[in-house]
Amino acid sequence: MLNVQLFAITGIPVVKRNDDVGELIVAAVEKQRLKIEDGDVLAVAQTVISRAEGEVVDLRTIRPSHRAVEIAKKIDKDPRMVEVILQQSSEIVRLGHVIITRTKHGFVCANAGVDSSNVEDEHVTLLPSDPDASAARIRETIKKRLGVDIAVIITDTQGRPFRCGCVGLAIGVAGMKPLADMRGRRDLYGKELKVTVTCPADSLAAAAVMIMGESDEGTPAVLIKGAKYEKDKGSIREVIRAPELDLFR
């Protein structure tokens, strides 16, 4: 019976700068008696990666530019926060009641992923600078310590243009192709499928993030068993829609 299971990983302490997230996860699953096996997918929330990697900014050190001050007035936001958002972005995509930008990585999202949750007061986390590399490091630690070959997804929680509510998605991957090419597959009538490319990385991230948020104290990591994916040196860059195919710039 085709069956996928998602397990919230418990007992991960509050992650601090220079912590080894892979090691913390190995320790947590051991205590939890949860076995990580070949083919599993490990989803890890970007906030813990950012905190471990020191991608944290003290807003008290930020002098907002004139542009940041103007924008901040418009959207009723802390101008220092807006300044950080602008620094993390290559362009503003939309400015309304929220600010949607294209981040340095190429992601289009609100606030460039800059987040004031789960970090000390007057501080914000940035998205990890190279989430694929962060995923790869965790994957290597798991391989080294537990001898198993898995995929790792770094997740973020984001809003969508046309639908309310935030949903998880992948901002970094290691050990899996984030997209699945269904070309050549046929439907019930033998016709070639119209939906030729799907995004398993985002599908798994959405489910994992939902579970991360469900437990009372929250958990930043979820283990997924039974998911099918293409084991490969994938990169999240494959998921970013090329600007010329982007109808909403």
Added chain:
Amino acid sequence: MLNVQLFAITGIPVVKRNDDVGELIVAAVEKQRLKIEDGDVLAVAQTVISRAEGEVVDLRTIRPSHRAVEIAKKIDKDPRMVEVILQQSSEIVRLGHVIITRTKHGFVCANAGVDSSNVEDEHVTLLPSDPDASAARIRETIKKRLGVDIAVIITDTQGRPFRCGCVGLAIGVAGMKPLADMRGRRDLYGKELKVTVTCPADSLAAAAVMIMGESDEGTPAVLIKGAKYEKDKGSIREVIRAPELDLFR
């Protein structure tokens, strides 16, 4: 241990007009020895709903309007298909290499959800006209035949503006609130969460659709156990972003 499981439901025959999808699912899970229990979530692909409800159009009966012919030239599509898409839409949102419209229901998606997969040649399926009601009927059948209280999600597979690859999402719900309000919940530092609203319906749909596509012959239904959701008379309309808050119209 917080644990969510997804099961592909096997043995559902090719759905025909006037089939009772709820009954087909009851028969399938019985043969599969899969127990549907209180609190489960059942995800059902919209194509089988559409076929059962007769939301199928024979393209040979369609006379494309002048507008449809013009658009079809631009995007290299069958003008009869474009005519159907226009009929199913209240407005065109973007016209590029694909046509993005707002459907009669209010969903913004490519091709108004009109699909030529999994249906006879020269035919297309439309989105169900009232997916919440379709979900409610299946939910009632499950309640009546198995005596259990579940949530039902009708899923569709759609692309995203800024990311490649299609992902599942909910176009109808019954027995659950599609959004979860996290207001009042606090983060690790006691600060109120910034991400105040999430969309469990779409998160579950994304995972379910991934599993629907994974098995060789495909399956249009997935049973989800262990997911937390708010049992309520929810409607998918709650997920549709109000036009005045939509920055990408």
